[in-house]
Amino acid sequence: MDYRISPGKPLIGTARVDGDKSISHRSIMLGSLADGATRITRILEGEDVLATIDAFRAMGVEIVRDDQGYLVHGVGIDGLKQPKKMLDMGNSGTAFRLMTGILAGQPWSVTLGGDASLSSRPMGRIIRPLAEMGARFESVEEKPPVTVTGAQSLKGLRYEMPVASAQVKSALLFAGLYADGKTEVREPAPTRDHTERMLSGFGYVVNRHGAANEWVSLEGGGRLKSTEIEVPADLSSATFFILGALISKNSELLLPGVGVNPSRDGVIGIFQRMGGDISILNRREVGGEPVADLLIKSSKLHGVSLSHDDIALAVDEIPSVAVAAACAEGVTDISGAEELRVKESDRIATTVAGLKALGASVSEKQDGMVITGGNLEGGRVESHGDHRIAMAFAVAGNVCSSQVQIADVECVATSFPGFYDLYSYVGLDISIS
Numbered sequence: 219m220d221y222r223i224s225p226g227k228p229l230i231g232t233a234r235v236d237g238d239k240s241i242s243h244r245s246i247m248l249g250s251l252a253d254g255a256t257r258i259t260r261i262l263e264g265e266d267v268l269a270t271i272d273a274f275r276a277m278g279v280e281i282v283r284d285d286q287g288y289l290v291h292g293v294g295i296d297g298l299k300q301p302k303k304m305l306d307m308g309n310s311g312t313a314f315r316l317m318t319g320i321l322a323g324q325p326w327s328v329t330l331g332g333d334a335s336l337s338s339r340p341m342g343r344i345i346r347p348l349a350e351m352g353a354r355f356e357s358v359e360e361k362p363p364v365t366v367t368g369a370q371s372l373k374g375l376r377y378e379m380p381v382a383s384a385q386v387k388s389a390l391l392f393a394g395l396y397a398d399g400k401t402e403v404r405e406p407a408p409t410r411d412h413t414e415r416m417l418s419g420f421g422y423v424v425n426r427h428g429a430a431n432e433w434v435s436l437e438g439g440g441r442l443k444s445t446e447i448e449v450p451a452d453l454s455s456a457t458f459f460i461l462g463a464l465i466s467k468n469s470e471l472l473l474p475g476v477g478v479n480p481s482r483d484g485v486i487g488i489f490q491r492m493g494g495d496i497s498i499l500n501r502r503e504v505g506g507e508p509v510a511d512l513l514i515k516s517s518k519l520h521g522v523s524l525s526h527d528d529i530a531l532a533v534d535e536i537p538s539v540a541v542a543a544a545c546a547e548g549v550t551d552i553s554g555a556e557e558l559r560v561k562e563s564d565r566i567a568t569t570v571a572g573l574k575a576l577g578a579s580v581s582e583k584q585d586g587m588v589i590t591g592g593n594l595e596g597g598r599v600e601s602h603g604d605h606r607i608a609m610a611f612a613v614a615g616n617v618c619s620s621q622v623q624i625a626d627v628e629c630v631a632t633s634f635p636g637f638y639d640l641y642s643y644v645g646l647d648i649s650i651s
């Protein structure tokens with residue numbers, strides 16, 4: 219299926235974006251491992267999270283959807299059952315890596331697989347430290363499918379992560395629940411801390427230490443107490459609408475209840491540095507996560523330089539930042555973004571290709587790109603099966619000089635099934651065929 223976008227509309231009104239993907243995955247995982255029932259409201263019902271739900275159902279967890287949301291009947295930390303067949307994690311690197319951490323502590327074997335994109339993503343980053351803790355792995359070139367044979371009792375680990383990855387950190391902390399003694403992980407740069415916050419919400423003690431609080435640790439052998447979780451709106455999904463309102467004339471958009479966790483809100487600061495008019499209103503805390511209402515107005519943007527530290531806090535938002543840069547005055551230089559090459563697509567290559575297809579002036583670097591702002595033309599952009607590429611360029615379509623087609627948009631359902639309806643709701647002109 220393709221989107222067709224006719225340009226030139228303002229984004230007006232109030233729009234609630236779908237639930238946070240990272241928090242939704244973790245709520246199902248920890249809810250399943252807790253003692254007692256966990257109520258989850260506003261969970262994201264995207265394909266990635268549904269894959270996590272199916273996987274836990276296959277391991278004997280009763281997860282019920284009702285008119286208030288989801289009720290997860292936790293089986294306790296030691297209550298998962300060996301599934302009868304392979305667990306299919308679809309397109310989701312988060313589900314795959316975090317699950318592997320949990321599976322490392324189960325006294326049985328299971329194979330985890332996924333779609334073509336997931337099967338090309340590197341898993342050595344979790345396999346190696348989890349093997350040090352005592353789990354065994356079989357795979358070809360450390361890519362999915364991966365067979366995990368867990369250990370009855372893992373060894374605690376002190377591990378300095380070579381890449382700043384919340385997925386790796388979380389996998390190790392989950393395995394650490396099953397380890398003897400302490401598991402300690404050092405992040406080379408801050409990464410999203412939803413796992414640590416949610417573990418605390420389930421009554422599990424997580425510690426931070428080091429000069430910059432760069433070490434996170436927990437002791438194995440504890441239990442998780444069921445809780446209630448309200449999932450905030452996903453800042454990564456909100457980003458497409460923030461981008462749309464900033465670059466489209468006469469726009470004024472309010473996005474309520476968006477997660478603004480400082481370990482992943484980098485995109486707001488980047489857009490503000492570019493001259494974006496974004497007000498953060500009514501800051502509050504929902505279920506241990508900071509949340510706010512975001513008010514965005516059309517803005518005259520200018521170029522900016524981004525380096526490694528900016529990227530870690532906005533790792534999923536760079537395609538949108540690149541579209542903003544293509545509409546801004548002057549040059550934007552993005553460096554230190556090599557992690558983007560191993561996301562759902564090679565997002566440096568696919569973002570550059572999308573910008574070129576719309577006539578932007580852009581050159582690719584190994585670790586980023588250089589974009590000179592100007593006007594975008596109509597054209598056809600390939601999603602390459604990557605949801606964030608599809609959505610960032612669908613929004614770009616509103617400021618092009620003629621119609622834009624985005625090819626293969628089925629992938630949007632992995633993270634933001636409500637995207638199309640919301641895009642129309644805020645006043646934009648989109649059709650799907």
Ligand code: S3P
Pocket residue numbers: 239240241312382383384385386388409410533534557
């Ligand atoms: C995620 C962490 C990020 C991010 C992904 C979700 C998470 O990956 O790209 O979409 O929920 O922990 P890395 O931490 O591996 O960069």
